[in-house]
Amino acid sequence: MITFKQMEALYWVVKLGGFSQAAHKLHTTQSAVSKRVQELEALVDTALFDRSLRVARPTDKGREMYVAAERLLREREELMQRFLDPEVQERRIRIGVTEVTAMTWLPRFVDEINKCFPKVIIDPEVDSGAMLRDKLLADEIDLMIAADSFRDARFNVTPIGKLRLDWMCRPGLVTHGAKPLRIQALQERRILTQGPQSGTGILFHDWFQAHGLKSAEFVVSNSLVALIGLTLSGFGVSYLPIAAVRPMVEAGLLEVLNVRPALPEAPYAAVARHDHKDALITSVIRLAQQNCDFTRLFQTTLADSH
Amino acid sequence: MITFKQMEALYWVVKLGGFSQAAHKLHTTQSAVSKRVQELEALVDTALFDRSLRVARPTDKGREMYVAAERLLREREELMQRFLDPEVQERRIRIGVTEVTAMTWLPRFVDEINKCFPKVIIDPEVDSGAMLRDKLLADEIDLMIAADSFRDARFNVTPIGKLRLDWMCRPGLVTHGAKPLRIQALQERRILTQGPQSGTGILFHDWFQAHGLKSAEFVVSNSLVALIGLTLSGFGVSYLPIAAVRPMVEAGLLEVLNVRPALPEAPYAAVARHDHKDALITSVIRLAQQNCDFTRLFQTTLADSH
DNA sequence: CATTCTTACGTACTGCGTAAGAATG
DNA sequence: CATTCTTACGCAGTACGTAAGAATG
Numbered sequence: 001m002i003t004f005k006q007m008e009a010l011y012w013v014v015k016l017g018g019f020s021q022a023a024h025k026l027h028t029t030q031s032a033v034s035k036r037v038q039e040l041e042a043l044v045d046t047a048l049f050d051r052s053l054r055v056a057r058p059t060d061k062g063r064e065m066y067v068a069a070e071r072l073l074r075e076r077e078e079l080m081q082r083f084l085d086p087e088v089q090e091r092r093i094r095i096g097v098t099e100v101t102a103m104t105w106l107p108r109f110v111d112e113i114n115k116c117f118p119k120v121i122i123d124p125e126v127d128s129g130a131m132l133r134d135k136l137l138a139d140e141i142d143l144m145i146a147a148d149s150f151r152d153a154r155f156n157v158t159p160i161g162k163l164r165l166d167w168m169c170r171p172g173l174v175t176h177g178a179k180p181l182r183i184q185a186l187q188e189r190r191i192l193t194q195g196p197q198s199g200t201g202i203l204f205h206d207w208f209q210a211h212g213l214k215s216a217e218f219v220v221s222n223s224l225v226a227l228i229g230l231t232l233s234g235f236g237v238s239y240l241p242i243a244a245v246r247p248m249v250e251a252g253l254l255e256v257l258n259v260r261p262a263l264p265e266a267p268y269a270a271v272a273r274h275d276h277k278d279a280l281i282t283s284v285i286r287l288a289q290q291n292c293d294f295t296r297l298f299q300t301t302l303a304d305s306h
Numbered sequence: 307m308i309t310f311k312q313m314e315a316l317y318w319v320v321k322l323g324g325f326s327q328a329a330h331k332l333h334t335t336q337s338a339v340s341k342r343v344q345e346l347e348a349l350v351d352t353a354l355f356d357r358s359l360r361v362a363r364p365t366d367k368g369r370e371m372y373v374a375a376e377r378l379l380r381e382r383e384e385l386m387q388r389f390l391d392p393e394v395q396e397r398r399i400r401i402g403v404t405e406v407t408a409m410t411w412l413p414r415f416v417d418e419i420n421k422c423f424p425k426v427i428i429d430p431e432v433d434s435g436a437m438l439r440d441k442l443l444a445d446e447i448d449l450m451i452a453a454d455s456f457r458d459a460r461f462n463v464t465p466i467g468k469l470r471l472d473w474m475c476r477p478g479l480v481t482h483g484a485k486p487l488r489i490q491a492l493q494e495r496r497i498l499t500q501g502p503q504s505g506t507g508i509l510f511h512d513w514f515q516a517h518g519l520k521s522a523e524f525v526v527s528n529s530l531v532a533l534i535g536l537t538l539s540g541f542g543v544s545y546l547p548i549a550a551v552r553p554m555v556e557a558g559l560l561e562v563l564n565v566r567p568a569l570p571e572a573p574y575a576a577v578a579r580h581d582h583k584d585a586l587i588t589s590v591i592r593l594a595q596q597n598c599d600f601t602r603l604f605q606t607t608l609a610d611s612h
Numbered sequence: 613c614a615t616t617c618t619t620a621c622g623t624a625c626t627g628c629g630t631a632a633g634a635a636t637g
Numbered sequence: 638c639a640t641t642c643t644t645a646c647g648c649a650g651t652a653c654g655t656a657a658g659a660a661t662g
């Protein structure tokens with residue numbers, strides 16, 4: 001029997017004019033698309049594409065099937081939408097976020113969700129990456145937004161953007177001229193970092209090791225707010241998301257250090273359980289990915305985001 | 307994403323008022339149907355059935371989904387039909403049949419196919435079950451109708467009816483009164499049988515062994531016509547399809563013996579390659595199964611079938 | 613000769629069936 | 638207590654991805 005997958009394949013091959021393009025669109029390989037179309041051709045015992053040319057030109061029958069597929073796919077989509085109807089959908093989604101997210105991106109994200117699904121209630125939960133991971137597994141949250149350090153088959157990881165971090169300290173704590181500081185210059189300083197509970201913490205721990213940075217004076221905190229506070233007080237040097245502290249930078253309370261090599265950006269992702277089958281969650285993830293321009297927001301200030 | 311399988315499950319559960327019934331209809335298990343419906347419910351995050359009762363009562367949402375599913379399934383069916391349009395479809399189907407089939411059922415079957423698919427040409431090929439099997443594997447025929455002796459995963463076997471066989475001989479060859487003959491009484495006679503190339507031959511060979519019939523005088527032929535000829539000539543006793551020889555019985559050329567235990571009926575089946583994906587072949591098999599009442603026809607005469 | 617689709621093959625995973633469990637009337 | 642649906646688990650068949658092959662312009 002004809003399946004939606006086969007129709008999708010045919011639809012996108014015709015629409016995009018190529019098997020490779022369709023494969024890309026469908027997040028799969030040319031090979032798979034080719035086979036789905038061939039299945040369809042076997043089922044109706046009709047050539048749907050003219051293979052004599054290099055490009056995929058649909059036959060008349062192929063075109064006919066295309067319009068039919070378009071219709072059926074659209075109707076399925078409408079059916080889905082009807083059941084996920086924003087006006088009707090009354091649900092709670094429990095979203096776990098890290099502190100940075102909570103301080104910067106979350107309000108905009110929640111706004112966006114509310115625009116698309118007015119009846120959906122968001123329960124945000126702030127915690128470290130590691131704790132959120134456990135809560136996700138324990139089914140205490142439906143979705144989490146955190147630094148991507150997940151190589152676990154139990155999760156569905158959707159990248160949504162990158163978080164920029166900069167070295168910061170109390171103005172004047174580290175003296176440097178016009179030239180960038182070498183990263184080794186920080187080694188003598190007390191460095192305030194996030195612990196291994198944080199995805200960012202792990203990420204930068206590894207990065208430091210790779211760059212031979214071995215300060216004896218790492219001070220670990222599990223709270224971004226605490227780190228910011230300590231940095232403000234001149235207790236040491238830390239790498240902070242510019243997004244979260246720009247007001248303080250602009251008010252002259254924090255100084256951004258020009259250090260080389262620059263810190264990498266932290267890849268942020270929306271993570272759900274791999275076995276989730278909920279279309280609303282899927283929609284929300286798409287929203288995070290497409291409509292909320294995470295990367296840009298992560299470089300704006302707390303104040304801006306309101 | 308919603309699949310047709312899920313929709314089919316929901317559709318038939320609602321229509322037939324039970325998971326078990328739907329499972330039967332869909333040739334699968336309650337378990338599978340249950341899971342397909344649950345998948346659907348997870349996808350739309352909506353209860354589609356009221357589980358508090360013992361019987362499956364759809365919720366309002368379930369009913370809504372039901373009508374949508376009905377529509378989508380109907381549209382898919384129409385799409386299939388459009389591509390298999392009898393007026394348009396010009397094809398050849400190579401059908402292998404055994405002699406009995408050729409002598410009795412085939413003309414009616416071909417008629418039926420022609421009625422439904424006027425542009426489809428049937429190429430009938432008559433051979434023994436074993437040879438047909440090989441030809442099917444060699445892709446020299448698309449479909450075969452023969453006694454079901456296939457326990458091979460490479461084949462798709464669809465039962466279509468049963469062939470009745472009776473002990474026969476030249477009138478007067480075997481004397482017996484009103485009482486049925488015991489089967490052992492035949493042991494002294496020359497028995498004409500089909501060889502192991504024939505599904506029926508194998509079937510009855512096994513049956514004979516199970517009933518302790520061990521005549522030294524088995525005469526094996528690979529041709530039903532030859533068997534009939536030999537029987538007519540009084541050469542021995544044989545078991546023949548009444549369907550193929552009724553005119554001769556009625557003309558007094560053959561005598562049907564009342565033997566106990568009675569011969570079993572031979573299960574006939576339409577056999578196609580397991581990997582066939584052709585909707586036309588599938589339709590033709592359905593035709594054989596549903597519209598041609600094979601069992602009844604196999605008890606009518608050659609003359610009747612024209 | 614590069615690009616585009618097909619084919620072949622090994623693997624991973626989804627979905628199935630069996631059988632036991634829970635709930636209902 | 639029988640019937641009906643759900644859950645758990647092991648297996649099998651499907652469908653996928655990789656990589657090589659064929660064909661075209």
